Amino acid sequence: MKKRNKILLAVVGAVLAVAAVCLLTAYFLLLHHYRGNEVMAPWSEDDAFSLAEIATVEKQKGKPFVILNLADVQLCDLEDFFYLDDMKREITDLVNRAKPDLITLTGDQTWSNENLISLRSLLSWLDSFQIPYAPVFGNHDYGNQPDSAVLSRNACCDLYESGKYSLFRRGPSNLGSLGNYVVNVTEEGKIVKTLYFLDSGYEDQISDEQIAWLQWNAEGLRAANGGEYPAGMCFFHKPIPEYRAAYNAYREGDPTVETIGEVYVSDSLSGSRQNGFFAAAKAVGVTDIVCGHQHGNCFTIKYEGVRLTFALKTGDRVYYYADENISLDGATRFSITEEATEITLIFANKKEGDPQ
Numbered sequence: 001m002k003k004r005n006k007i008l009l010a011v012v013g014a015v016l017a018v019a020a021v022c023l024l025t026a027y028f029l030l031l032h033h034y035r036g037n038e039v040m041a042p043w044s045e046d047d048a049f050s051l052a053e054i055a056t057v058e059k060q061k062g063k064p065f066v067i068l069n070l071a072d073v074q075l076c077d078l079e080d081f082f083y084l085d086d087m088k089r090e091i092t093d094l095v096n097r098a099k100p101d102l103i104t105l106t107g108d109q110t111w112s113n114e115n116l117i118s119l120r121s122l123l124s125w126l127d128s129f130q131i132p133y134a135p136v137f138g139n140h141d142y143g144n145q146p147d148s149a150v151l152s153r154n155a156c157c158d159l160y161e162s163g164k165y166s167l168f169r170r171g172p173s174n175l176g177s178l179g180n181y182v183v184n185v186t187e188e189g190k191i192v193k194t195l196y197f198l199d200s201g202y203e204d205q206i207s208d209e210q211i212a213w214l215q216w217n218a219e220g221l222r223a224a225n226g227g228e229y230p231a232g233m234c235f236f237h238k239p240i241p242e243y244r245a246a247y248n249a250y251r252e253g254d255p256t257v258e259t260i261g262e263v264y265v266s267d268s269l270s271g272s273r274q275n276g277f278f279a280a281a282k283a284v285g286v287t288d289i290v291c292g293h294q295h296g297n298c299f300t301i302k303y304e305g306v307r308l309t310f311a312l313k314t315g316d317r318v319y320y321y322a323d324e325n326i327s328l329d330g331a332t333r334f335s336i337t338e339e340a341t342e343i344t345l346i347f348a349n350k351k352e353g354d355p356q
């Protein structure tokens with residue numbers, strides 16, 4: 001190579017390097033300071049309940065209502081930059097196979113502190129399906145510590161609320177966390193299911209304020225539903241201690257618990273601390289709880305009349321310790337009629353015998 005070309009190449013390389021440093025600096029410093037919109041909307045038990053303020057998704061008459069839950073997608077801007085297309089393909093395939101009426105996401109959609117590109121990508125994929133979707137926050141969505149990510153909690157709320165098919169609402173500002181909201185599944189005006197979306201946050205427990213707010217909603221819905229609580233489903237990220245109790249009861253052969261499908265437990269069952277959430281939710285008609293967070297665990301165990309589901313992780317291969325051929329990667333499908341709820345796993349790396 002001629003000396004002149006070498007110099008030219010060095011200059012181009014130096015310019016590109018400076019541009020890359022400038023872009024990364026802008027990414028980490030400038031965007032990191034974008035705090036999003038702080039919306040003060042405190043809730044009080046004395047507030048009047050309004051059914052009209054709750055979003056609804058219509059169930060088609062005579063057909064099951066299908067929810068597809070994606071758990072712990074955990075996209076990271078820097079590590080996953082070249083992996084995003086694979087994830088888009090995987091999620092698209094899961095959606096095409098499950099044909100859901102609603103997509104729920106039980107937290108940790110993004111991971112680590114670099115989440116701008118990954119969250120925007122995920123939202124654009126979800127909007128492209130033209131199916132309503134409802135996410136909750138996990139412990140990594142707005143950083144590895146509270147608001148340590150490029151996108152703060154409020155900035156994440158802004159983005160989630162901007163999705164065309166997103167049902168996400170930041171909810172009241174005084175519950176200790178954001179992203180608490182309710183969605184009704186209705187059929188010809190009648191409530192078939194009430195879906196409670198909660199942020200289980202960093203404090204390792206759902207706050208007393210969140211419990212009071214859930215009860216307030218349930219009481220309002222009961223009044224609007226002819227005096228009966230609608231059957232409720234809760235979606236949040238971290239499992240409550242009853243998951244461990246249910247699994248232990250199953251292991252000990254307790255005849256009062258019932259499993260639905262396979263039980264995979266590879267990770268510790270430690271989760272959030274006890275604060276009475278389970279009893280409070282059960283008392284207001286909650287029949288299903290769906291969590292993520294521990295990627296090596298996946299099961300549904302009916303415990304004290306409530307189906308506790310550890311949702312199947314979406315993306316990346318997590319192998320079940322007892323059989324390395326089982327990759328815990330895919331999504332959980334809930335097929336709901338008024339009479340029953342059918343729960344199946346849809347594995348991403350479909351093999352013979354897997355659900356379609």
Ligand SMILES: [Fe+2]
Pocket residue numbers: 108138139140237292293294
């Ligand atoms: Fe998590």
